[in-house]
Structures are given as C-alpha cells and as structure tokens.
Amino acid sequence: MENQTQTTNHCAYCEKPLHGRSDMKFCNDHCRNTFNRYKRMAEKIAEHENTPEIFRIIKRNYEILKKAYPNPMKDNENGMIDSPLLKQKGFNPKFFTSVLIDAGGQPWHCVFEMGFITGDKSTLVKDFPQQAQP
Ligand SMILES: [Zn+2]
Incomplete structure (x- = not known):
C-alpha cells in the first residue's frame, strides 16, 4: 500500500528533506552516527x-x-507465604539480587540472603546466608 504522506522523507537527525531511495533515513553517515x-x-x-x-x-522485597x-x-527449613498476599504487600518477584541452584537443581531467586x-x-522462602556475601 502506498503512503501519500511519505513522498518526501526527512533526515531523522537534521530533518532536512531527503532525495533518494525511499528507505533512506539520514542524509549521510555523519547524521546517522x-x-x-x-x-x-x-x-x-x-x-x-x-x-x-x-x-x-x-x-521492599527484602523487607x-x-x-x-x-x-x-x-x-533445611523452608518458609511459606501466600503468593496473593505477597503481591498485595507490593512484592515484585521480577527483582532479586542473585540466583542459587540448590542440591536438587532447583533455582532460588535471592534478595540478599532471603531465597x-x-x-x-x-x-517458598529459605535462608541462604552465603548469598548476602558478594
Ligand atoms: Zn541529516
């Protein structure tokens, strides 16, 4: 489909009109760089x-x-917290400080020592004191 408004392209950097191939985005290498x-x-x-x-x-996750x-x-102690409750408190599992693979091959996300x-x-929650060491 033809786009009538794109008949004259402008340089993405200096905004001068471009004359040339329709897929041009810049006047020259200087503008592109x-x-x-x-x-x-x-x-x-x-x-x-x-x-x-x-x-x-x-x-906040740590707190x-x-x-x-x-x-x-x-x-060998595990803790357990209700996931919807954690979310409600503002826990964001996307952010953590390190990952630890336990003996069973299970990856734990850790916020400092709290996996x-x-x-x-x-x-599930577990204490990994060594994870708080850099
Ligand atoms: Zn330019």
Whole structure:
C-alpha cells in the first residue's frame, strides 16, 4: 500500500528533506552516527534514572520477606507465604539480587540472603546466608 504522506522523507537527525531511495533515513553517515550516538546516550540516561526505583523495589522485597521471617532459618527449613498476599504487600518477584541452584537443581531467586520460589498459590522462602556475601 502506498503512503501519500511519505513522498518526501526527512533526515531523522537534521530533518532536512531527503532525495533518494525511499528507505533512506539520514542524509549521510555523519547524521546517522550522530543520531545513533544521541540515541545511545538517551538510553543510558533513561537506564540511570530507573536505577533508584529498582533499588526501592529490591529493598521492599527484602523487607516483606524479612517481616514474614525475621529470624534466621535453620539449614533445611523452608518458609511459606501466600503468593496473593505477597503481591498485595507490593512484592515484585521480577527483582532479586542473585540466583542459587540448590542440591536438587532447583533455582532460588535471592534478595540478599532471603531465597524465594514463587508459585501461583504460595511462595517458598529459605535462608541462604552465603548469598548476602558478594
Ligand atoms: Zn541529516
């Protein structure tokens, strides 16, 4: 299908009209390189601005798990928390600090020393003191 509004393309960087192939996006390499450099810079800045929010999420995840299990758990002890309740408290399982594979091959996501496995109904919690060490 033909797009009538696209008969004249403009450079994505300097916005000058482009004369040439219809798939052209830039007048020249200079415009392309500068555009891509700015784009990467903008992406980096966006990444940086998001960082504190991620720290907040991780801190909240840790506080929620710690509140449920404030005392260190014994070696083979598991805790269990209702998953919908965790979600309601603001727990976000997408963010954690490390992953540990236990002896049975089961991966645990850890927020510092607090490991968790999220299921639809319940979330398993386990203490892995060594996971808090860098
Ligand atoms: Zn240009």
